[in-house]
Amino acid sequence: MSEESERDTNPAAAPPCPTVSQRDQWMVESQVFQIYQLFATIPGSAQNLMYLSQLELQRDNHMQYLSKGLRHLSSAFSVLDANRPWLCYWIFHSIALLGESVDDELEDNTIDFLNRCQDPNGGYAGGPGQMPHIATTYAAVNTLITLGGQKSLASINRDKLYGFLRRMKQSNGGFRMHDEGEIDVRACYTAISVASVLNILDDELIKNVGDYILSCQTYEGGIAGEPGSEAHGGYTFCGLATMILIGEVNRLDLPRLVEWAVFRQGKECGFQGRTNKLVDGCYSFWQGGAVALLQRLSSIINKQMEEASQTFTISDVSEAKESLDGTSSHATCHGKHEGTSQSCSADYKSIGYNFINEWRAQEPLFHSIALQQYILLCAQEQAGGLRDKPGKRRDHYHTCYCLSGLSLCQYSWSKHPDSPPLPNLVLGPYSNLLEPIHPLFNVVLERYREAHVFFFTES
Amino acid sequence: MKEGEQQRVPLRERAEWSDVTPLPQNDGPNPVVPIQYTEDFSQVMDYFRAVYLADERSPRALALTAEAVQFNSGNYTVCQVRIKCFRLHLFLFISSLLQVWHFRRLLLESLKVDLNAELDFVERMAAGNSKNYQMWHHRRWVAEKLGPEARKNELEFTKKILSVDAKHYHAWSHRQWVLQALGGWEDELNYCTELLKEDIFNNSAWNQRYFVITRSPFLGGLKAMRESEVLYTIEAIIAYPENESSWRYLRGLYKGETTSWVNDPQVSSVCLKILRTKSNYVFALSTILDLICFGYLPNEDFRDAIDALKTADMDKQNLDDNEKGEQQNLNIAQNICSILEQVDPIRTNYWIWRKSRLPLSA
Numbered sequence: 001m002s003e004e005s006e007r008d009t010n011p012a013a014a015p016p017c018p019t020v021s022q023r024d025q026w027m028v029e030s031q032v033f034q035i036y037q038l039f040a041t042i043p044g045s046a047q048n049l050m051y052l053s054q055l056e057l058q059r060d061n062h063m064q065y066l067s068k069g070l071r072h073l074s075s076a077f078s079v080l081d082a083n084r085p086w087l088c089y090w091i092f093h094s095i096a097l098l099g100e101s102v103d104d105e106l107e108d109n110t111i112d113f114l115n116r117c118q119d120p121n122g123g124y125a126g127g128p129g130q131m132p133h134i135a136t137t138y139a140a141v142n143t144l145i146t147l148g149g150q151k152s153l154a155s156i157n158r159d160k161l162y163g164f165l166r167r168m169k170q171s172n173g174g175f176r177m178h179d180e181g182e183i184d185v186r187a188c189y190t191a192i193s194v195a196s197v198l199n200i201l202d203d204e205l206i207k208n209v210g211d212y213i214l215s216c217q218t219y220e221g222g223i224a225g226e227p228g229s230e231a232h233g234g235y236t237f238c239g240l241a242t243m244i245l246i247g248e249v250n251r252l253d254l255p256r257l258v259e260w261a262v263f264r265q266g267k268e269c270g271f272q273g274r275t276n277k278l279v280d281g282c283y284s285f286w287q288g289g290a291v292a293l294l295q296r297l298s299s300i301i302n303k304q305m306e307e308a309s310q311t312f313t314i315s316d317v318s319e320a321k322e323s324l325d326g327t328s329s330h331a332t333c334h335g336k337h338e339g340t341s342q343s344c345s346a347d348y349k350s351i352g353y354n355f356i357n358e359w360r361a362q363e364p365l366f367h368s369i370a371l372q373q374y375i376l377l378c379a380q381e382q383a384g385g386l387r388d389k390p391g392k393r394r395d396h397y398h399t400c401y402c403l404s405g406l407s408l409c410q411y412s413w414s415k416h417p418d419s420p421p422l423p424n425l426v427l428g429p430y431s432n433l434l435e436p437i438h439p440l441f442n443v444v445l446e447r448y449r450e451a452h453v454f455f456f457t458e459s
Numbered sequence: 460m461k462e463g464e465q466q467r468v469p470l471r472e473r474a475e476w477s478d479v480t481p482l483p484q485n486d487g488p489n490p491v492v493p494i495q496y497t498e499d500f501s502q503v504m505d506y507f508r509a510v511y512l513a514d515e516r517s518p519r520a521l522a523l524t525a526e527a528v529q530f531n532s533g534n535y536t537v538c539q540v541r542i543k544c545f546r547l548h549l550f551l552f553i554s555s556l557l558q559v560w561h562f563r564r565l566l567l568e569s570l571k572v573d574l575n576a577e578l579d580f581v582e583r584m585a586a587g588n589s590k591n592y593q594m595w596h597h598r599r600w601v602a603e604k605l606g607p608e609a610r611k612n613e614l615e616f617t618k619k620i621l622s623v624d625a626k627h628y629h630a631w632s633h634r635q636w637v638l639q640a641l642g643g644w645e646d647e648l649n650y651c652t653e654l655l656k657e658d659i660f661n662n663s664a665w666n667q668r669y670f671v672i673t674r675s676p677f678l679g680g681l682k683a684m685r686e687s688e689v690l691y692t693i694e695a696i697i698a699y700p701e702n703e704s705s706w707r708y709l710r711g712l713y714k715g716e717t718t719s720w721v722n723d724p725q726v727s728s729v730c731l732k733i734l735r736t737k738s739n740y741v742f743a744l745s746t747i748l749d750l751i752c753f754g755y756l757p758n759e760d761f762r763d764a765i766d767a768l769k770t771a772d773m774d775k776q777n778l779d780d781n782e783k784g785e786q787q788n789l790n791i792a793q794n795i796c797s798i799l800e801q802v803d804p805i806r807t808n809y810w811i812w813r814k815s816r817l818p819l820s821a
Contacts, residue, residue, distance in 0.1 A: 020625065021660035070491050077494045079531050081504070082557045087492040109489040116487055126557060128485045129508065135552040178557060180564070182596040186552060219669055219711025228639075228674070229632045230666040234551040259745075262809045263703065269805065275662040275703050277626065282550070302816060308717075309752055309818035365809045397550050
């Protein structure tokens with residue numbers, strides 16, 4: 001890798017006027033390789049000590065950074081005034097990933113706070129008395145699931161929330177983020193994810209969602225935020241997870257999606273969000289998560305690949321058009337629920353649960369050790385918190401999604417979600433091991449299971 | 460505060476607001492993730508809440524929403540530095556002053572305000588913080604109300620933003636909406652060409668180019684444009700074979716017509732050309748691999764070029780190059796995967812998987 005990297009970044013080989021993209025990329029590569037080189041040049045046993053020290057997840061410092069955020073945020077956070085459930089989620093999810101918890105009083109205060117964000121007509125707003133919004137609804141619900149316990153889970157008014165989601169639903173299959181708000185793939189995911197985990201998903205909510213997301217898969221293979229927009233890591237995760245949850249993932253061109261996603265991991269070892277954009281720690285989850293989901297779809301992917309090959313051996317053009325033109329607005333709905341193991345019309349209710357309970361047939365398609373290296377050495381701040389890339393400031397968002405991505409890496413070779421990984425698959429000391437997550441919802445697995453019992457057996 | 464700008468008078472000291480009782484946020488006795496609002500911020504928001512709940516449709520309410528939005532746009536010197544840092548962290552799911560923007564739209568409708576003035580307002584706010592879903596949603600709403608007369612303004616607005624940040628996701632989405640809803644396609648392909656001339660690695664411009672050739676009512680669609688676009692793209696590939704964007708675009712030109720992609724000699728010949736340079740050939744190899752999986756039969760030139768890329772230890776495998784057609788193709792595909800494992804190590808797992816999934820007829 002270093003040889004190739006050096007050649008590619010050799011100034012002598014560069015054109016006289018590098019483009020903005022090239023210059024920005026080389027600058028980041030230079031910073032990252034400098035960090036990696038620092039360890040590569042340390043001799044012998046000193047290397048091990050130094051390396052292990054830097055590769056250690058600074059649990060105590062992260063916990064301190066996170067805990068402080070729950071109690072005090074500076075005025076700079078005013079820009080996030082409409083997103084306080086997100087702050088709750090980023091912080092509590094990160095704490096849960098670290099295997100930690102907070103005291104009962106703080107949990108009660110959080111439940112009370114989120115209740116004040118819950119709109120009388122359903123859904124959660126970004127702050128008390130504000131307008132309900134699907135994204136902050138997802139953040140609030142995931143926070144309450146992460147807190148766990150009867151008091152927390154029972155505080156969610158599912159009937160009203162369902163009404164809210166129905167009001168946001170559009171005939172084209174998309175959802176508005178809020179009353180008269182914008183429509184895009186994020187809204188599909190946050191709406192369907194919440195409905196799935198709370199067991200309020202039904203045919204009405206699912207109707208045409210697959211068509212909308214299909215129209216967002218681009219010629220590159222990834223998924224955009226709106227039809228015609230550029231393929232993007234965050235929207236790709238959202239679109240893919242949604243298609244899985246509604247049982248229509250087979251409608252996507254999965255081989256192209258796989259190829260696009262694995263090419264987002266670059267020589268810096270982390271993932272970028274779009275082609276020729278810069279690496280960013282949060283895509284450890286958005287892109288790493290997409291690849292983790294695809295890993296569990298190997299039978300469908302293999303089937304699509306075989307069908308594609310057979311089609312072109314026959315060389316039937318019209319048949320080819322039918323089988324590959326999956327993103328056409330005229331795509332047939334034939335085999336709409338083919339992606340799931342069950343045949344009944346309501347099988348999407350169990351998809352979320354079954355998805356992680358089946359044995360994983362496929363090994364990871366991304367480089368999980370390399371990604372761990374990026375997260376621990378480039379995204380981690382030794383004093384606590386994680387960030388986008390070297391030179392950027394830590395924040396709760398990146399802390400949450402870097403840690404989520406790290407967890408996915410550590411368990412990426414595990415055949416079963418409850419199987420702890422072998423030590424050589426966890427970069428750094430084994431104490432770096434985080435809690436496993438449910439990749440469709442990005443909730444710690446244990447909390448998801450508790451919520452599943454609560455919402456599925458009670459009804 | 461900008462030099463010469465009038466000193467800001469707190470709302471509670473202004474006569475025109477004396478009849479309103481500000482409404483504090485109901486955070487409860489023990490709020491979590493408590494934000495230490497500045498006095499100015501909390502005061503503006505308290506008055507906003509009062510006006511919002513009273514559903515007061517008035518010019519002063521409209522002015523108040525503008526004041527609230529300004530606090531988040533970084534246009535105030537007092538918070539400039541801190542806000543400046545933080546605006547870089549407006550993330551994928553984040554809404555900004557959702558309720559304020561929403562109420563502003565209600566006011567604009569009720570008060571029948573000149574919407575062209577509103578475009579000016581949005582543009583001033585964008586100067587401080589343009590990565591904000593609410594602002595773009597608002598801009599779209601205003602432009603939609605104005606109709607085709609807004610076209611020129613919107614194309615200029617997005618162009619200005621893209622001149623500073625050529626990959627601005629919201630700006631591109633907005634521009635696409637403008638073209639579809641209000642028109643203005645005539646110069647768009649030229650615009651893409653200009654941007655790509657400046658930065659051939661600008662994937663957003665490539666994506667826009669694809670959007671134009673597939674949706675412009677003036678160009679006849681993908682099939683009609685394919686020949687000229689293939690030539691354009693191959694030129695870009697030859698200039699920068701390490702540029703992933705142009706390779707993806709080339710593949711996209713044959714979307715839904717994979718047979719044409721497999722059979723077009725221009726595609727295979729550009730791959731061969733790059734392979735022979737023995738540098739930056741990952742995308743060329745990957746493309747050949749895909750072509751073979753879809754039925755392409757590589758000739759001797761390809762086999763030679765691929766053999767030249769094999770390392771010494773790879774030569775020990777697949778010794779028998781004289782096997783017949785199908786087996787020979789399988790060997791070539793396997794060799795390609797093996798080479799890619801070596802030269803593209805970050806994707807070793809993927810290439811191993813591809814090797815295990817090669818179709819038998821390859």
